[in-house]
Amino acid sequence: MDRSIFYNAHHSPVGAFASFTLGYKGPKGGLGLELTGPADENVYIGLEEREGGRFRALPFYGGAEVAAEDYDVEGLSDMRFANALAPFADDQITRQLGAGIDEWKAGDLTFRIISPPREVPDPDHHDVRDAVAPAVIVELTVDNREGERERRCFFGYGGSDRYTGMRLLDEPGLTGVGQGTTFAIASTDEGLYAGIGWQPEAILTPRLKENLPFMLGSVGLVVGTVAPGETRTFRFAVAFFREGTATTGIRARYLYRRWFDRIEQVLQHALEQADATVKIAAQFDASLRSRLSDDRAFMAAHAIRSYFGATQLLEREDGRPLWVVHEGEYRMMNTFDLTVDQAFFELALNPWTVRNELDLFVEKYAYEDQVRFPGSSELHPGGIAFTHDMGVANAFSAAGQSAYEQAGLCGCFSYMSSEELTNWILTAGLYVAHTGDLAWAEGQREIFLACLQSLENRDHPDVALRNGVMGLDGARCQGGSEITTYDSLDASLGQARNNVYLAVKGWSAYLFLQDVLNRLGEPDAAARARRQAERAAATIVAAKDENGLLPAVIGEGVDARIIPAIEALVYPFVAGLPADFPELRATLQAHFEAVLQPGICRFADGGWRLSSTSRNSWLSKIYLCQYVAERIMGYAPDAEADRAHLAWLLDPENAYYAWSDQMLEGKAVGSRYYPRGVTSILWTASGDRPLEEIRSLLVSQPAGVA
C-alpha cells in the first residue's frame, strides 16, 4: 500500500453533528460542531524525543496563533519560548484507517482515535445514552522501552470558537482543556497535567508550573510522562456539547441532553464506557476488512465516518426524537434524495430512524401540487409530493417548503417533486419490507394511496395515454421543469421528465406500491400500481436503439448514455420483491454492458463516468450501481475502477474534505464532506437478504423493530 495517508477523516459520535476531523496536514482538522467542513484548528499530538528537551508531533498544526505581541505592543515582555517542536517526517508516519479506529504510528508514538459505527436503538423504547454520548475516544501510547529517560507526551489543540476562550477544565478527576461549554478533551488517567499558552513549548516545558493556566493562550495541551523502560497509554475523550435549543423552525435540543447537563459529564461517561467502545470499534473494523477488498474496505470505512459526522439526533419540545442527517458541506437537513440512498445503511443499523424521517416528511414536508405539460399553462390534477429537504444548517424550513427548491428554473435548484415522491415510496417500501412493520404501514394507508395517485397523475392525465413514466412537471415549477437528485448534471441526468434513470426509479416505486397496497388489502390499487410498472417497463424496453442502448431521456432527443439507468434495480432486489421483469432486466444489463466503456461511461483512469456527456461523476451512486452490476447482473467487482475511485478521494486537492461525492474528472467540486457514501455498505452483502447481512456486520444483535 503506497497510498497517501494525509487525508482528513471524520471521527464522530453518533447523532451529535460533530467531528474530530483529522489527517490532512497543517491546521486543517480539529473539533468541529455543526460545520460545513473541517474546523481548521491546530491539533497537537506528539512526544518528547529520546534525547529529551525536544519534541516531535504529527503534522497537524502550523497556523498563526494569537501571541504576546497583541498585548505587548512594544515587545517588552519575555514570554517567548524557543521552538522545540517539529513534525515527524512523512516517511516516519504510518496510518491505518478503519471505520471505527484510525491509528497513527510515528517513532515511539501510537495515536488512535476510536469512534465505532454503532446502532442507536429507538429512544422511545431504549436508554440510548451509551450510543449517543457526544464524544470519541483517543489513545496516546508511548513506547519508551528503548528510552533512557522520562519522556513527555501530549495531546491538545487550539480552539476556533469565536465566542469563548480556551480554558482548563475544573472538574474533580478530569484533566483537560476545552472551549466554553461546547468543546473539551480530557482524561481520567493519573499523572497528567493540563496547560494553556501561546505555544506548545510554554506548556511542555514551563519555566514555572504556576504559569500553566495562562488563559490568554490559544493552545491547550494535556501532558503526560512515561518512565524509561515502559510503554504507557493515556486515554482521552474528545467531547462536543450543544446545551441550548439547537434548531429553529422546529425547536429541538440534542437528545443527549436527556442524560447530560454539562460537557464534563459527557467526558466522564465516555471514559467510563471506553473499554466497550474500543472493543466494538475493533470488532467492526476486523469484520469490514474480512468482507471487502482493501480498497473497498477503505472507501466504506471513510464513507461511514462522513455519514456519522452528519448525523444529528434531536429531541423535540414534546419529547419526540427527531433524526436528521445533514447534507455534508451544504448542511441541508434530511435531503430526501440522500435519505433513500442512505436507507440501506440506516435500515440495517436502526430502522426507526428511517421511519422517523418518513413520518416527518408526512407531518410537515408533504405538499399537494398540480402538474402541467412542458410549454403549456394548462393545469392537470397532480397530488402529493415531498420537499427536497427539511431546511438547512439547523434551521428547519416552513411546512411544505425545502431550503433548496426555487420556482421558474430548469436546472439546479428547481423542484424535485416527482423524484422525492418516488423516494418516499421506495424508502417506506424498504422500511416495511425490512421490518415487517405493518402497523406503521397501516397508519400510512392514505399516504400510500395518495402517492400512487400522484405518481399516475404525473405520468399523463389521460389514463389511456399513460406509459408509466413521468411526463408532466409540477405547477410549483411555474413553467420551469423538475430536476433529479443529479441536480448539477446536464439534461442526461438532471432533467426529471422522461429520464430513463427516473423511469426505472418510478417502475421500482410502482412495484413497492403494489407490494405494500396488497399487504394493506387494497387489491385494486395494487393492480393499478402493477399496471403502471408494466407500462414503465414496456416504455423503457421500447426506448432502446438498434445497438441496445437506452437514451438518457426518452423521446426528447437526449441521447447521452447513463450508468444510473440500472440504479433503481437495487430497491426491489434489496427488499426481496419478485424479479419478474426479465425483459427490462435484460435491456438494462445490455445497456450497462455497452456503456461501461472508455469514451462512453468510463474515464481514462478506469473510474466510472455516470453520464457520457458530463465530466461530473458521483461516488455514492457509482457504489450503488456497482452493487447492482455485481449482485443483480453478476459482473465481477471492477477492481480497476475501485482503485481509480480511491485515488480520487485521496488526491491532495480532495483529501481535505474527507469523503466527497461529486467528482469532476476526479476533483471534488461539490458534495464534499458528505454522508451519502454509505451506499458502499451494500458491497458487504453477498447474499439474498442483504439488509440482514449488513446488520450482522454493523451490530451483533439480530435485526428487528424496537
Add this chain to the structure above:
Amino acid sequence: MDRSIFYNAHHSPVGAFASFTLGYKGPKGGLGLELTGPADENVYIGLEEREGGRFRALPFYGGAEVAAEDYDVEGLSDMRFANALAPFADDQITRQLGAGIDEWKAGDLTFRIISPPREVPDPDHHDVRDAVAPAVIVELTVDNREGERERRCFFGYGGSDRYTGMRLLDEPGLTGVGQGTTFAIASTDEGLYAGIGWQPEAILTPRLKENLPFMLGSVGLVVGTVAPGETRTFRFAVAFFREGTATTGIRARYLYRRWFDRIEQVLQHALEQADATVKIAAQFDASLRSRLSDDRAFMAAHAIRSYFGATQLLEREDGRPLWVVHEGEYRMMNTFDLTVDQAFFELALNPWTVRNELDLFVEKYAYEDQVRFPGSSELHPGGIAFTHDMGVANAFSAAGQSAYEQAGLCGCFSYMSSEELTNWILTAGLYVAHTGDLAWAEGQREIFLACLQSLENRDHPDVALRNGVMGLDGARCQGGSEITTYDSLDASLGQARNNVYLAVKGWSAYLFLQDVLNRLGEPDAAARARRQAERAAATIVAAKDENGLLPAVIGEGVDARIIPAIEALVYPFVAGLPADFPELRATLQAHFEAVLQPGICRFADGGWRLSSTSRNSWLSKIYLCQYVAERIMGYAPDAEADRAHLAWLLDPENAYYAWSDQMLEGKAVGSRYYPRGVTSILWTASGDRPLEEIRSLLVSQPAGVA
C-alpha cells in the same frame, strides 16, 4: 466638520456583550456577540433610486458570499441576478454620532441606530427588563416626496455564525431574518417582506415571490416600499440572544433570560418599548452635546458606546446578578485596573454594579501573598491582594487566579498585586463616598483593615523605614517584579515598585482608608493610614529635581517624565475628601506644567504623550489626566490636544476598531475595541460633586443606592 465619517462604532444593548457595529467601509461591521472585534459581516442598508430598478446602499458590504457555484459545479443553473446595487458616493453621505443615536443620511435615505446609554437598576430590587432587553433599535426613513414611483428600501445582513444558517423568522407579527436562536433583525411594521438569497438583488427584485425563502442564501433582507409623495419610516429591532450557559468557571446565564426565552420575544419587547428608547437616546445626546466641545462630545459618545458593548450582565446559578465588563479586544473579565477607571461612570449610572464587582473580587479573586525586596529571596509578611482580572472570554479563572498574570517576569504579563490592591481600596472608597452605603462598608471591615496592613507591608517590613511608597514585590512574582496597568510601557510607567504614578495612587488609597476606617470606628487604623499618606506625600515631594520635575521611578535612576504622576489626584477629589496636601498638590502641578511640552510629554501633533520615553500613549488615561489638569489644577481645556486625540481615533488605520486606548504615535496597536474610554465622562462635570452631576446627565432620576 470635515472629519471622516467612516469609522466603526458600537451600537449595543446594556449587559448583552453584544454590538451591532457599523461605520467602517466594507463588510466590517454587523451583529457581533462576545467577540474580540467587529463581526466582519455584510450589512445592507439602502433604497431604490427615484428612477426605479436600481438601488443605492450605504457602503457596508462587498465581501464574497457563498454562491450558486458551490452547488452547481458546472454552472448549469440561472440563479444569478444582474448587479443592481451600488454604494452611495462618499460625498453623498453624512453622519452624526451621539452616544445614543447614530444617524446616517444619503440621498433620500435616513438611517438611524438607537442604543441609549442607560441605567440598570439593581436587579435584586428592580425589574430591569426594559434596561437589559438585548436589542437596539433601527429606523430606516425614505423621503419619497420628490419621487414619482413607489420605491423599495431595505435593511439586512449576511450572518457570520459558523454553526447555523440564515433563516426567516416565523413569528406572528414579526417580519425579519436571523441566524439560529442567537441573532435577528425584525420589524412589526406593516407592508414589509423578508427574503434570503445569495444576492441582495434576488430579494429586492425576485423573479417569483415564492423564491424569497431561499434558505441556502447567505444574505437576509427585510424590504419595504414607500409610495410616491410620501415619507415613511420603518422601525426595526436588532437583537442578540445567548440562550444557554454563557460562562464557565462560574456557571451563569445572561440575566435577560429571566424575561426572555426566545429571541422573538426580545424583538417584540424592544419594538414595543422603542418610543421610550428613542426618547431617552435623543435626550441624552442633546444633553451631552450641550456640555462639551464638539470634539469632546464626539469622543465621549464614541467611548461610551465601546463601554456598553463590553458589558455583560449575568445571573449565577443561585440567582445572584453578576456584572462583567470585558476588556475590549482582549476580553479579560472585570480587569481591575479598568474597573477603577470606569468606576466614575458606573457609580454615577448604577452604583450596584461597582459593589457587585468589589464583592466578587473579595469572594473569589482576593489572595494572600508575601513580599520580597528586589534581588532578595527573603520573604516578608505581605497580605491581601487582588487578581488583575476574573478570567477571559466567558471563562472565569480559578479562585485567586487571573487569566493574565504570570510568574517570573519583569514586564508585560507579570503580577499587578499592589496596583490591584490600591484599586480595590479606591473603588470601594469611591463607592462608599458616593452612595453612603455604610452597611456594605461595615461588611467589608476586615477587608479594609487587611488592605491597610497589606499596603503597609508592601512599603517596608520595618515600620520605621516606611516611606509610603511600594518597595517590595509579591512573592508570586517568583523573582520577577510587579508591573502597573501600563503593562506594555517601559519602566517609566510599567514598573510598579517606587513608581511615582503608583506612589500617588497609593497616597490616594491611604486617604480613602483613613476616611472609611474613621467611618467604621477604627480610629487607630485610620491614623495609620493617614501617617502613610503623609509619608507618601513627603517621599514624592522630596523626589523632585532642581527643576521641580519628578522622576518616573523614585530613587531607581529612571528619570523619564510621566503625565500620570497627577492621575491619582482624581480619586480624593471626586469623592470630596479633604484636599489638605498643598505641597504635594503644588509639586504635582509644577511637574505637570513642566512636562506637558513638546519633546517631553507632547507629541508633534499636540497630543499628550504619557511618558517621555515611550511612544505609546493611552487615551483613557489622557482623558483622566485632562480632568485633573482642568478641574483640580485649573488649566483650560487643551483643544489642540483634543483635536489630535480625535484624529487618532478616526485615522483610517484605527477607525475599524471603534474606540481604542493604546496609541503608538497615533496608531491603535493594542487595547482596541475597548471600554475604558468612559473616563471621558468626567469632562462633563464642572462642579464639586462630579458624580451627582454626571448622574444628572446619564439618568433623569436622582442618585442613590437601590
